[in-house]
Amino acid sequence: MAVRAEETVVGFVGTGVMGKSMAGHLLRAGYRVLVYTRTKAKADELLAAGAVWKERVSELAAEADVIITMVGYPSDVEEVYFGPEGIISHAKPGTFLVDMTTSKPSLAKKIYEEAKKHSLHALDAPVSGGDVGAREARLAIMVGGDQDAFDAVAPLLAVMGKNVVLQGGPGAGQHTKMCNQICIATNMIGVCEAIAYAKKAGLDPARVLTSIEAGAAGSWSLSNLAPRMIAGNFAPGFYIKHFIKDMSIALEAAEEMGLLTPGLSLSKSLYEELAEKGEADSGTQALIKWFERE
Structure with missing residues (x-):
């Protein structure tokens, strides 16, 4: 009932x-x-x-x-x-x-x-x-x-x-969430590279966003987090430290199943670098800082 x-x-x-x-x-x-x-x-x-x-x-x-x-x-x-x-x-x-x-x-x-x-x-x-x-x-x-x-x-x-x-059954929700986090992990790299590329090319990244988010590149991260990156808003909607935790769980589960996840491994390593530089409590969109570092 x-x-x-x-x-x-x-x-x-x-x-x-x-x-x-x-x-x-x-x-x-x-x-x-x-x-x-x-x-x-x-x-x-x-x-x-x-x-x-x-x-x-x-x-x-x-x-x-x-x-x-x-x-x-x-x-x-x-x-x-x-x-x-x-x-x-x-x-x-x-x-x-x-x-x-x-x-x-x-x-x-x-x-x-x-x-x-x-x-x-x-x-x-x-x-x-x-x-x-x-x-x-x-x-x-x-x-x-x-x-x-x-x-x-x-x-x-x-x-x-x-x-x-x-x-x-039990555990299926968590396994599904791992699939979700794996998608986000590599997608966030692509979003950051795109914004960094737009800036290097002398484009207005906000205007670029209006074009690419409506096409095949569209994603939740592109539409919701790229504007925060552009605005320099790194307040946490989801903490970097928690995302690292999620990626660690996903990597452990993937290894147990004998599955290679190189994109996930790369994303985790980039976020860990940021966390070591004091960004653990920033939002995941702060990954753009890795690409814009001097």
Whole structure:
């Protein structure tokens, strides 16, 4: 049976750049939302809008019917689900667990198996669309898990995204997100090279963008991040440090499958150079700085 806003308490763990907007959409849709994040100040807007603060993940887990996690790294996911205050040991039987962090497929399977032992329903549901997609509630949500669990929470996921697809069993959502990140990794190199080339050729890069984004070169990164590169706006819609994490996961998974991904390896190496130069907390569009360095 599908969850209904007026009857469902949602626990939201992690209210960063994207999580804050996602939780806000649930509040406006009529869900009662409990929030926990390491830095309480990041939840201030949500609390002012009616969300309820919880001091511990365990307190949130004990009250929620659906628990959504949107944290930083696989290690954070491990702690949130399996630590002393973790979700698995404190959630009520029948609770739906939805990890929307980009994490390891193997960890998604582990959460699923452990959740099942406690009569919990786990889905891995990473997202794509960045800060803009989160704000505008048009994220792509890639889901792995059981069909009945997916059907139950699909109305809730639809509040945050416009392209919500069950990709297969546990871990399938994370594998799909790796495909997404691999596409972005090499595409970002092309976008940066194109902008750098336009400048070297004496062209107006903004005008060039109006021509090429409408043709075969068009992509989300070209339309949404190239304008930020041109404007010198490197504020994070998605952090470089988190993208490096994602690419590391994808490389590890690809190697396990015996797949070569040279484009992904190159992109990761360029971003790591930027991170070493102090750009870890910049947005991924800061890659243009590598191409424009003296």
